[in-house]
Amino acid sequence: MNIEERLLNGDKRACARLITMLENNDEEAIEIIKKLYKHTGGAYVIGITGPPGSGKSTLTDKLTKELRKKGKKVGIIAIDPTSPFSGGAILGDRIRMNDLALDDGVFMRSMGTRGSLGGMSKATWGAAKVLDIYGVDYIFIETVGVGQSEVDIVKTADTVLMVMVPNLGDDIQAIKAGIMEIADVFAINKADLSGADKTQIEIEMNLDLNESKDYRPPVVKVSASKNENIDKLIEKLMAHRNYLEETEELIERRKRNTKLEIVKLVEEELMGLIMDKALEENLLDNLTQEIILKGLDPYTAKDKILEIIK
Template sequence: MNLEEKLLHGDKRACARLITMVENNQQEAFEIIKNHYNKTGNSYVVGITGPPGSGKSTLTDRLTRELLNRGKKVGIIAIDPTSPFTGGAILGDRIRMNDLSLNKNVFIRSMGTRGSLGGLSKATQGAIKILDIYGVDYIFVETVGVGQSEIDIVKAADTVLMVMVPNLGDDIQAIKAGIMEIADIFAINKSDIDGADKTQVEIEMNLDLNEEMDYRPPVLKVSARKKEGISQLVDSILDHKEFLEKTGKLKDRRKRNTEIEILNLVEEGLMNIIFSKMKRKAIFDEIIESVMSRELDPYTAKDQIIKLIK
């Protein structure tokens, strides 16, 4: 069987190889996605985000085990910081979940951010589609934990789970600044330590300020290390999934995400065309020098660059 056929037959190695090809921008992988795009849309994507040190990896591990107990097949995309030396992912998440990766119903992949400022790898959308075709029921996308720039997760996920911990100090300030708006569920991890109740109250009070919510995010206390509250957290994910499906908001959310994805792909394609032409004509440096010397302004420079693709 070729790579495409192996993927359709649930071959883990084929899935891993195709995700690598997506990361390396190899056209063959995208052709396979094109050929089987009608098989996508069945996996439910859960984004797991939150500040560094909140225990996202351990919680993802526990959630996966709970779904396995419920007879589900799970894919995990763990977005890791990119190594400054190799350009590859620092495989912390994959090492921590090593025993889980041996399960036939679990696929785990660490991906480097490769300079993406949104906390997600640029190849994440492609990897999600490969896993969808591969046939998992749920896909967890765990972000790198870089603070407010992580809001990109909302462009890929059906449900966004925000993981918080007590006593971070500036955690509530961070979510006030914008992160709070993207969360569908809040999980206060490490809730066995002091301060969990206070953090829960503060989050609830912030939620009270928004009277226009059509779905109030639940705020749950969990302990991934002690395996406490995990079943209830999975139930909350399923409740949100049911709400989105019944109200038609899942279709709306996916339509918005599809629009964003297409626009990003078009933008990337246009940029490649522009830079290719500028490189050939060796005019980019000339434009930069002209702007630097004030012979040209940046807005006119932009107009000149855009004319290259007309």
């Protein structure tokens, strides 16, 4: 069997191979996704975000195990910062979820951000499609946790879970409007620590400021390390999914995400074409030198580079 047939038959190795090809910008991987795209749409994508140290990996591990009890097949994409030396992911989420690797119903992959500023890997969209074709019921995308730029997760996920912890210090800073607005469900992890109630009140107060929304995100206190309230958190995630499906908001979200993906793909392709040509002709270096010598300004330099595609 070729890689396409193996993927459709739920072959884990074929899934891993195709994601690696995507990370390496292999055109063959894109062609395979084009052929199999009609098999996507079955997986529900949950984005897990929040500040570093909030226990996102441990919580992802416990949520996955809870879904496995229900007989669901789960894919996990853990986005890590990229090592500047090897280009590999450096946090090693797989170490924290080691026992899941032995479960045939779970596919897990750590991916480096590779310079992407939004806390998301460039290949995340593609990897989610591969897992969808592979046949998972749920996909967890766990992001780096780098603050405001985490809003990138909205462009991929159906439901966004924001993980908070008590005693972050500047609590209000941690739940700024930009971050607050992207969350569909809030989990206060490490809820056995003092300050959990205070954090919940602060989140609820922030939510009270936005009464125009039809849907109010629930706030659930959990302790991932002690496996407490994970079932309740799953209930809230499923309730949000039901809300999206009943109101047909899920269709609208996926339309919006697809539009953003098309724009992003076009941007990347055009940028690649322009910069390859500019570097080939030493245009970038020459223009930079002119700007330094004040013989040119950056705006005119931009116009000169864009002339390449006119």
